[in-house]
Amino acid sequence: MLVIAHLSDLHLGAHDPSAVASVAADVTAVLPALTVVTGDLTMRARAGEFRLARDLLDRLPTPRLVIPGNHDVPLVSVDRLLAPYGRYRRLIHPELDPVLRLPGVTVIGLQTTPPWRWKSGRVSRRQSEAVLAVLGSAPTGAVRVLALHHPPRAGGLARIVGRTRLMRAVASARVDLILAGHTHVPGAVLVEPGATAHRPVEVVAGTAVSRRTRGTGRSWTAIRVDRRAVVVEERLQTATGWRTGVVRRFPRPS
Template structure:
């Protein structure tokens, strides 16, 4: 397994909400992420507060300072809130100023990662995974080399329930099992969390990691944080990196056995 020593290291950021951000967090986070020496940096959506061009330019500037390679997906705040552009070209600004790919793939030594765009323009908050996207999970992650870490990145957490439930959830869960996915990375809630997902019909238990808000003022009582994930042959270790008055420091650490 390639990466940092014998490990794969993934830096997971989400919900930047640039335009409603903390300047100190924006100025300091890239150095803290770089100190983790990530194999891959993943950003799971809501780069902007209201999808305005100047906010996307701020996002582009921050993305350029983060360790490469990057995998970035959009969130519900990255679509114009109202107007003709939301109807006719909802992802134009994201594609122009951030990434042209909406469902990006990164294939690295020891790691295959797929991102899915889970915000259709007719949903303002909740998400959706299409049949085509679930098929892509199986095709891309299911064909990863033996032993590779298989990562799916989405904005909306598959575990979410009620009005926040991800449409296409059951189909996606079957795809996760078929593809042998190790990690699901998500955001949207601004509340960091990590746990295993139970999949019907299989003993395979992927780990779902939801990152908090990395640099925004919309902390929902949990503070700003990003997540460092270290994967070796035996385990997946999830560490929250929290902002305090002195900068960034280690927070909660959770360790999960790696699914067979």
């Protein structure tokens, strides 16, 4: 059994203090082999917000893979032009497309927020090739995980330019899990990446600690993978602590 903790859209600077104080203990309790945070660590990419995010990340279980979101680029600032990821690289992690290879799991994260886009995302040809190279060469039986801020299935302002090319790479690399955020609405579905029977599970995490709940409350996601199934459990914040919400079960992609 592989356990992955998936958090997203922390929005430190527009956060709920009780959620920030309690979420790390709830994540730790599921004993994850890997913690993934899919972007929007901050509200406005201010240095103080990144320091708050750094403090929370340091309390989450390791190993961790973290990627930036569109809120982690300064909104209206010369830094958006000259050093859009400077604060993120300095205070969170120097790599924007990180890779982790652990026993039983290989994961790649993609930075999908070019500084010239305000809300929608983009995946470049180089990034799609990296998905194929990294996940396509994962050991037999390893869980293959792609993490990115923008959900590949999303449309409208959340759409990803380069989606078709990315999903071809997902199919060829036989990705098991796609982890995303951005919408603040938790969910999990099987996706069809192309002309293949392989169907990965796309998991979108809700907002873990922010006040920007969009009517769904604060949540994070615990994912359990074995040889046969992928089980996705939403962990919801309530007035008395965190509890299990919706649980979805999917066949492990073959």
